Amino acid sequence: MSNLYAPPKLLFCVTKLREEERRIYDYVLQAGMEVDVCTDNMQLELADIRQYDLALIRCMSQSKALERAQYIELAGVRTLNQYESIRICTNKAFQALLFERHGIAQPAFEIAFTLDKLYDYLERFNGNFVIKPVSSSWGRGVTWINDRLTLDAWIAARESIDPQGKALPVLVQQYINKSNYDIRVVIVGDEPIVAFKRISHDSWLTNTHLGAEVEPISLSKPIKEIVKQLIDAIGSGVYGLDLFYDHTDHTYKVCEVNQNPEFAKSWLIHHVDVAQAIAELCVYTVNTGTGRNVNDVVNEHTRITI
Ligand SMILES: Nc1ncnc2c1ncn2[C@@H]1O[C@H](COP(=O)(O)OP(=O)(O)O)[C@@H](O)[C@H]1O
Ligand SMILES: [Mg+2]
Known part of the structure; x- marks a missing residue:
């Protein structure tokens, strides 16, 4: 159990400790925090989770990052990033809607829930737009459509591998x-x-x-x-x-x-040095108490054993 004089503890959720995670790890240790690493294929020990002051999520798979953050937050520990921000970041269509609500400049966009609808967007975007899977990265699946024939080809390929449209919706953006x-x-x-x-x-x-x-x-x-x-x-x-x-x-x-x-x-x-900045943010988050959920702060006396 943590006590008042014990160093703060970080749970570091990763797919593997690549060079960049290793550097974050070293900086966090240097700053006086304890760190436990939890890789994607390890058991997440939720019964013990409240020994941690913060969980840093750097899983490479978007679904694993979401899963880890959601369970850890629900069990009462602050995550970085927080679940809600990971949820937005891992869906390009959610982002487009959030940006629109907040007046953040972005390319004109549509969200296509049917393949047929894409033909309407040929006209809307003057035959020049980008189709994006809502959850992807590294440029995967991002396609530039610049006439009806390329759209026909994209739709035909899509129908052959996804006849039930399970990978819909897609985000459609004006080509910039x-x-x-x-x-x-x-x-x-x-x-x-x-x-x-x-x-x-x-x-x-x-x-x-x-x-x-x-x-x-x-x-x-x-x-x-x-x-x-x-x-x-x-x-x-x-x-x-x-x-x-x-x-x-x-x-x-x-x-x-x-x-x-x-x-x-x-x-x-x-x-x-991005690794150092992330490590400093972990320390800051813990030191300012934003690393703990409200309930933890309220029940502070039950956590401290001197
Ligand atoms: N609307 C657009 N107009 C022009 N280029 C684009 C547009 N959207 C994406 N791109 C190009 O495609 C790349 C990948 O798109 P992005 O939305 O960042 O997806 P990913 O998550 O795969 O990085 C961008 O870095 C940019 O070069
Ligand atoms: Mg990108």
């Missing part, structure tokens, strides 16, 4: 004239800590995972303003925000927001 890059903003807590262009010379998809180059840029006022709007809408946490600079109307637009951003390759170029 973004040049050969998008912008990744890494947010830790409430603040952006670094921004960089992801430039691709051979693909319209600019994910670093697919080989895009990293070019650091300054955290300009418009980028900071969008981050503030985003945090007001989704709450503080660790995020990778994907932004477009639309060269047609010269405005920034949010492409998507990710929980659990990867940084192993990019930080070697921009040199902002």
Whole structure:
């Protein structure tokens, strides 16, 4: 049982300890916290969960991250990110609706619940739009449709592998004239800590995972303003925000927001230590009491054995 003088304890949920998780782990230890690692294939010991002051979720699978966060929160321990923010981040259609409610600039969008409806969007988006599975990452399944024939082909392929439409809805977004890059903003807590262009010379998809180059840029006022709007809408946490600079109307637009951003390759170029910032956020969250649920604070005396 934890006592007043025991170091705070972190439960670190990961798929495996890659280099970037290892660095977060080391920083958290250096900051004086105890850390237990729980990998995706390990038993989550909920009976003991309240020994932890915080759980940091860095599972690579979106469904595993959601599962871990939901069980841990329901058992009474604060997670980072919180379940609700992971739920939004792991569904691009949910995000589009949240951004709309909060007036956050984004590409015009529709959510297609039937394949037929996609033909209506050919006209709506002047035959130039992007179809996205609502839950995916690393550019998987993101498809640029630029005429009726490409839409026919997309639908035919989809019908052959998913005749019952189980993978619907999909998000449909206006194609943005973004040049050969998008912008990744890494947010830790409430603040952006670094921004960089992801430039691709051979693909319209600019994910670093697919080989895009990293070019650091300054955290300009418009980028900071969008981050503030985003945090007001989704709450503080660790995020990778994907932004477009639309060269047609010269405005920034949010492409998507990710929980659990990867940084192993990019930080070697921009040199902002994302692992250290995440570790500091863990310590801050615990020290400010935001690491505990309200009930824990109310029942503080029952937790402390001196
Ligand atoms: N509406 C769009 N217009 C132009 N390019 C887009 C659009 N949506 C996505 N892209 C490109 O596709 C990439 C992947 O899309 P994204 O929504 O970020 O999905 P993922 O979760 O797979 O990263 C983006 O980084 C960007 O390069
Ligand atoms: Mg993305």
